Amino acid sequence: MTPSAELISILEEDSDRFMADFYAHFFALAPDARGMFPANMVDQRQILFQVLEYVLETLYSRIGEAEMIAFLSQLGRDHRKYGVTSAHYKAFSTALVKEIIRCLDDRRTPAMNNLITQLITLTAGVMDAAAQSEAKTLPPYWEATVVEHIRLGRDHALIRLEADGPLPYAAGQYISVQTPQQPGTWRYLSPTMPADPHGLLEFNVKAIEGGAVSPLLVSSTRTGDRWRIGAPHGSLHVDRESGQDVLMVAGGTGIAPLRALILEMCKYGHNPRVHLFYGAKYPGELTEMATLWQLSITNPWLTVVPVSEEEDDPWWLASGRSAQPGNPHTGMHARQTGTLADIVTSYGGWSDRQILISGAPGMIQHTMRRLVERGAPPAGISYDPY
Numbered sequence: 001m002t003p004s005a006e007l008i009s010i011l012e013e014d015s016d017r018f019m020a021d022f023y024a025h026f027f028a029l030a031p032d033a034r035g036m037f038p039a040n041m042v043d044q045r046q047i048l049f050q051v052l053e054y055v056l057e058t059l060y061s062r063i064g065e066a067e068m069i070a071f072l073s074q075l076g077r078d079h080r081k082y083g084v085t086s087a088h089y090k091a092f093s094t095a096l097v098k099e100i101i102r103c104l105d106d107r108r109t110p111a112m113n114n115l116i117t118q119l120i121t122l123t124a125g126v127m128d129a130a131a132q133s134e135a136k137t138l139p140p141y142w143e144a145t146v147v148e149h150i151r152l153g154r155d156h157a158l159i160r161l162e163a164d165g166p167l168p169y170a171a172g173q174y175i176s177v178q179t180p181q182q183p184g185t186w187r188y189l190s191p192t193m194p195a196d197p198h199g200l201l202e203f204n205v206k207a208i209e210g211g212a213v214s215p216l217l218v219s220s221t222r223t224g225d226r227w228r229i230g231a232p233h234g235s236l237h238v239d240r241e242s243g244q245d246v247l248m249v250a251g252g253t254g255i256a257p258l259r260a261l262i263l264e265m266c267k268y269g270h271n272p273r274v275h276l277f278y279g280a281k282y283p284g285e286l287t288e289m290a291t292l293w294q295l296s297i298t299n300p301w302l303t304v305v306p307v308s309e310e311e312d313d314p315w316w317l318a319s320g321r322s323a324q325p326g327n328p329h330t331g332m333h334a335r336q337t338g339t340l341a342d343i344v345t346s347y348g349g350w351s352d353r354q355i356l357i358s359g360a361p362g363m364i365q366h367t368m369r370r371l372v373e374r375g376a377p378p379a380g381i382s383y384d385p386y
């Protein structure tokens with residue numbers, strides 16, 4: 001067994017106690033860090049343990065090292081919004097080393113010592129360095145004011161904000177937000193438009209039943225609310241120079257980053273052809289249809305196919321906004337009924353396209369699997385962890 005595999009198996013012997021003791025020690029060394037974490041630490045302990053396992057496994061396999069460094073760097077940049085400093089990373093390292101050594105007991109060897117040093121360098125070291133580097137040019141977060149809140153139905157709202165200055169995100173990226181509806185809690189949202197020089201932002205928010213934040217955003221957002229906006233993430237993009245046409249698949253609010261990319265492309269005279277399948281459970285949940293119709297009329301490279309799993313809206317959604325089957329908007333594809341995976345693959349494998357998928361994780365995995373079965377190369381498919 002390699003030292004990495006051995007260390008993982010030792011830590012797994014009693015991972016709950018390992019993580020609980022680590023956090024107790026960490027908070028004793030850095031008491032101000034306690035407020036950065038939720039009251040209930042169960043999920044947090046699991047997440048950190050998974051990160052440590054991921055780093056150790058990568059050290060062992062040596063596969064995906066660049067991706068691991070990129071992941072940890074992004075994590076470090078993202079933690080700036082919580083107010084994490086170098087002193088916290090130092091306390092983190094001290095507590096982690098102490099708890100690993102306690103778990104190892106008399107099984108500690110020179111190879112293990114070397115591994116612990118690498119683990120600390122890669123976690124705290126890489127995260128801190130990435131955070132410090134970004135701090136030279138960017139603040140830990142930005143502030144923005146809600147200027148408009150439009151209810152699009154029982155579960156949906158369009159929220160528009162004006163940031164105190166322009167935000168440095170690329171079309172297709174997502175950003176973390178903290179709102180007065182749930183202070184201290186951050187959630188990812190995807191801007192529906194490219195970055196605006198005046199800091200204007202728009203989000204399409206769906207209330208998730210039982211969710212801590214999204215139902216409040218849909219029901220209780222008020223103009224004048226002040227939001228915190230964290231650093232942008234993600235790399236969904238269209239390669240306009242590749243010579244390949246584009247397939248986009250969007251489920252629900254997953255339309256947001258693809259809409260932003262399409263709006264960005266509208267700035268150019270020539271673009272690859274874009275075939276967008278836009279799906280939701282009910283026709284009336286296709287809240288961006290009117291905009292997409294307008295865009296497809298004025299941009300001949302854009303084809304939009306509306307898709308819904310159900311043929312008709314439920315009573316609570318019947319709003320007259322639905323994309324009707326048949327001929328919904330002049331020149332636009334008729335709405336198709338079925339799942340996105342079924343409808344998209346009924347047109348073929350799309351193996352010659354750049355493929356972008358955005359939406360719920362289940363839809364992404366299912367659509368991706370079906371496309372690969374029909375011949376699409378996995379390397380040509382991109383998506384963000386939703």
Ligand SMILES: Cc1cc2nc3c(=O)[nH]c(=O)nc-3n(C[C@H](O)[C@H](O)[C@H](O)COP(=O)(O)OP(=O)(O)OC[C@H]3O[C@@H](n4cnc5c(N)ncnc54)[C@H](O)[C@@H]3O)c2cc1C
Nearest residue numbers: 174187188189190204205206208211212213214253385386
């Ligand atoms: C990259 C990315 C971009 C995103 N962009 C948007 C966006 O533009 N608009 C938007 O409305 N949301 C978006 N989300 C989802 C958003 O960040 C929240 O996860 C979602 O609003 C639920 O948060 P919550 O606090 O209400 O629910 P939580 O309290 O976090 O979760 C409550 C329960 O709901 C489940 N759950 C969480 N999210 C979903 C989901 N999407 N579908 C089904 N079940 C879920 C959880 O597993 C949990 O069981 C994005 C997420 C990611 C990762």
